Amino acid sequence: ESSSFRAIRATSLPRCQNARFGQLLHNQAMDSAQAPAITVAAVARRLGVSPATLRTWDRRYGVGPSEHNAGAHRRYSPDDLAALERMQALIRAGVSTADAARAVLSGAGLAAVAPLATPKVPSRPGGGAVISVAGAIPSARGLARAAMCLDGRACVDLITDSLRERGAVWTWDEILIPVLTGLGQRWNDTGGSIETEHLVSESVKQAFGAYTYELIRGERSERVVLLASAPDEPHTLPLWALAAALAERRVVSVQLGSRLPVHSFTSAIKRTGPAAVFVWSQTDETGHLDLLEAIPDTRRPPLVLVGGPGWDPHAAEGHWVGDLSSAVTRLVRAVVG
Known part of the structure; x- marks a missing residue:
C-alpha cells in the first residue's frame, strides 16, 4: 500500500x-x-545468502525484520522477505548494495536506480576476482558478479528475466556476449575460472532451454531447422540462443548438440527433410567446408548456413552469417517463405 x-x-x-x-x-x-513469521535460516536459504549477510543488511542498511523483540529470535514477515528479494534483484542487476537498500526503503524500482550501477574493477593478469565487462550494461555486470560467486540460481534467474523482458537476441548480444568474452579474457590472463565458465554455460542452457520449451510447447511444424556443432566442435551455446530466437517466431528447431559426426549429420537431414540447417564452429580446427559437400540430395534442398569464428567467411560465402540476428532472419525466411 x-x-x-x-x-x-x-x-x-x-x-x-x-x-x-x-x-x-x-x-x-x-x-x-x-501471517507466518520466517526464520533467519529460512530466509537465507530462500535468497541463497548466508545468515551473516542478512544481519549485515539489517545492521548496516536497515533492511531486515520489521519487528524484533528483545530476547526473542529474529523473524521476518512476508513483506520483509519481499523487500529483501527486491534488494537482491537490484544487486544482481549491478546496483551497489547501499544504493539497492536505499531504493527498496524508498520504494524506487530498477529504472530509477539503474544509473547508479557502477562497473567492477577489471581483472588484471595474475589476479582479481572479477570478470572484465567494461562498458557493459548493469545486467551484464550483475551476471558477471553472480558468476564469480558461483551463484547458479542467480545466473539462471537474471538470464530468464532478461529473456522474458527483452528477448533472446538482445539477451545474447547485450548480456551474455560481454560476460563470455570477459571470461575468455580472464582465462587468457590467469589460466583460471574454468569452473565459472562452466557455471555460466550451464545457466545459459537451463534458462534458454526452459524459455524455448515454453514458447514452442505444442507447436507442430512440417519443416524444422536443424542446429548442430561441426564434427569435433564442443561448443554449443550459440545454438541455444538461436533455438530460443527461432521459437519466439514460432519456428521449431531440432538441436543435435556438439561434435556431430558427418554420417550422423547427413542421416538427420535425410530423416527430417529440414527447411534449413545451421552449423556452428568455434575454432579453425573444426570449420571444415567438406561438411557442406556431404549434405545429401533431398526433394526440397535445405538452406545451409554456418556461423562462428571457425569458418572462413570468404570460403563459405553464401552460407556464412556473422551474427545471431542475421541467422534468425534467414532461417525464418527459409521456413515461412
Missing part, C-alpha cells in the same frame, strides 16, 4: 462507510498479524 492510502482515516469517509472501512482495517491488521 502507498503511504497516502495508509494515511486515510475512517472519519474522512461518508458516515455510511465508516463501519465497513473500520472492519476492513481490522481484517487487514488480523491478516498481517496471522
Whole structure:
C-alpha cells in the first residue's frame, strides 16, 4: 500500500462507510498479524545468502525484520522477505548494495536506480576476482558478479528475466556476449575460472532451454531447422540462443548438440527433410567446408548456413552469417517463405 492510502482515516469517509472501512482495517491488521513469521535460516536459504549477510543488511542498511523483540529470535514477515528479494534483484542487476537498500526503503524500482550501477574493477593478469565487462550494461555486470560467486540460481534467474523482458537476441548480444568474452579474457590472463565458465554455460542452457520449451510447447511444424556443432566442435551455446530466437517466431528447431559426426549429420537431414540447417564452429580446427559437400540430395534442398569464428567467411560465402540476428532472419525466411 502507498503511504497516502495508509494515511486515510475512517472519519474522512461518508458516515455510511465508516463501519465497513473500520472492519476492513481490522481484517487487514488480523491478516498481517496471522501471517507466518520466517526464520533467519529460512530466509537465507530462500535468497541463497548466508545468515551473516542478512544481519549485515539489517545492521548496516536497515533492511531486515520489521519487528524484533528483545530476547526473542529474529523473524521476518512476508513483506520483509519481499523487500529483501527486491534488494537482491537490484544487486544482481549491478546496483551497489547501499544504493539497492536505499531504493527498496524508498520504494524506487530498477529504472530509477539503474544509473547508479557502477562497473567492477577489471581483472588484471595474475589476479582479481572479477570478470572484465567494461562498458557493459548493469545486467551484464550483475551476471558477471553472480558468476564469480558461483551463484547458479542467480545466473539462471537474471538470464530468464532478461529473456522474458527483452528477448533472446538482445539477451545474447547485450548480456551474455560481454560476460563470455570477459571470461575468455580472464582465462587468457590467469589460466583460471574454468569452473565459472562452466557455471555460466550451464545457466545459459537451463534458462534458454526452459524459455524455448515454453514458447514452442505444442507447436507442430512440417519443416524444422536443424542446429548442430561441426564434427569435433564442443561448443554449443550459440545454438541455444538461436533455438530460443527461432521459437519466439514460432519456428521449431531440432538441436543435435556438439561434435556431430558427418554420417550422423547427413542421416538427420535425410530423416527430417529440414527447411534449413545451421552449423556452428568455434575454432579453425573444426570449420571444415567438406561438411557442406556431404549434405545429401533431398526433394526440397535445405538452406545451409554456418556461423562462428571457425569458418572462413570468404570460403563459405553464401552460407556464412556473422551474427545471431542475421541467422534468425534467414532461417525464418527459409521456413515461412
